Each structure stands twice: as structure tokens, then as C-alpha cells.
Amino acid sequence: MSVCSIRKKDLNKRGIESFAEWLDRPDSVYIGRRQVYVQGTFNSKWKNPFSVKKYGREGCIQKYREMIVGSELMQDLEELRGKELGCWCFPEKCHGDVLLELLESRRM
Template structure:
């Protein structure tokens, strides 16, 4: 979704003052410089490397379990997919990261 719809959604994007949306601690600090798939992949990969190096965020990851993650990217690939992947890896550490069927909505 594109913002917090109700109490069980978590907004994971950057601040959007014109829409009254505050910055989320889960937001991707890496900004796309164009709309290409390659650029999207670059910022998602940068986010993956960054978020796993953030002990506070990794310690808070569980708060996202069973929540719908809202961002402006969906249904395109998104840094939220990284968060889903990380939660999946906590459940199944021997398994490969979550596949494309797990998406942010």
C-alpha cells in the first residue's frame, strides 16, 4: 500500500510532507537517480547491505512480522522485499532468501 491504511500496516518509506507522512526508520536511504530496473536493483542491494549492518534495525525486525509493509514502490521490487527476505531467513536460516512470490503490497 502507499501509506498506513490502518493499525496493522507499517509504512516503510521516506517522509512525504505534502501527504503528512513521517519518515520511517525502515526507509531506504539510497535514492534512485533514474527509474531503470538496474537502478532499482542497485538501491535495493545497497539497502540490503546497509540494513544488516544496523543493529538497532535488525533487533527491531520482528515488529514487522505479520504486518503489511507499505511503500510507494509496490508492486515493483522494493527494499521492503529485503525486510520480508530477512524475516524469512530468521525462520529458515538454512534456506535461500525469499523468492519473488513474497512482495510488499
Template sequence: MSDNSKVVHCKKKPYDVYIGRPSKWGNPFVVLLDGDRDQVIEKYREWIQTQPQLMDSLHELKGKVLGCWCKPQACHGDILAEMAEGEGHE
């Protein structure tokens, strides 16, 4: 098994940390309401960087399997996995 964080569908594969709504990691931006899938993921990338408590907690996700409803489609979890592996700060 890889040591890198990755995202899986929370009902189809086992996971370590649930990141969908209403978890603290959930994306507050909704597809169609706040933009298309790519737009809400980018909004999440920008938003999470303004949330010091989440940025300081990214270490919790390092090396974990993250569960969300979006996969296999693009997901805010992809951002979380990327940031967790990069120490959280861009």
C-alpha cells in the same frame, strides 16, 4: 490472509507498518542518485545488516503488511519482508 510479511503500495492498499521515508525502515539510497532500482535495493540489503537496532527490530515486521510507495515495482520492502520472515539474520 497470509501470515507472511508482504509489501503493498501505501496509497492503494491497507497496510500495518509504513516503511517508506522518513520511517526508521526507509531506504537511505535514492533511485537515480545512488543507482538504479535494483542497485539501491541491494545497497539497502547490505546497509541494513550494519544497523543493529533495525536488525533487532525486524520481528516487528513479521507477518505484517508493509506499506511503501514503490509497489508494484521492486522495493526495499521486499528485503524487509524476506528478512522479517527469516528472523532477520542471514
């Protein structure tokens, strides 16, 4: 289970041609927002609706944590176990890290 960059240049380094090819892999889960400039993206139920520009990176991540812990999405967390979570932020800290932490805390 990990977070990865789904930027084209990063996917290409891994031998993956496009976002669509990455998404077609059975272990891939997109956790971002719809991007008009990237064909095939959509608003994932795991997206972070909080803007880094508005709240700063740490504030954005904290707001996401508060939102998800109090939501029905907590019931769906297990569907992410063993998957590669694709985000535009990686390698910077992001809401994908929150999802990983929440999943790990369920193991204990």
C-alpha cells in the same frame, strides 16, 4: 506479511480513503520517507535512504540490504512480522522485499 502500495489510488481500490486511515490500522507499518505532499507521512526507521535515481532500482535495493544487515535494525525486524508494509514503490521491487526476505530467513 506483505508489502503494499500506499498510493492514494491503490488504497482507494481497497476501500481505504487515505494514508492516515491506512496507517491507523493495527497491522500497518510505513516503511518510506516523509513526503511533503502526503499529509501524515514521516521518515520511517525502515526507509530506504538510497535514491533510485542515483543508484538504479537494483543498486538501491542492494545498498539497502547491505546497510540493514549491518545495522541495529536487524534486532527490530520481528516487529514487522505479520504486518502490512506500506511503500510507494510497490508493485515494483523495493526495500520492502528485502525486509520480507530477512524476516523469512529468520524462520529457518
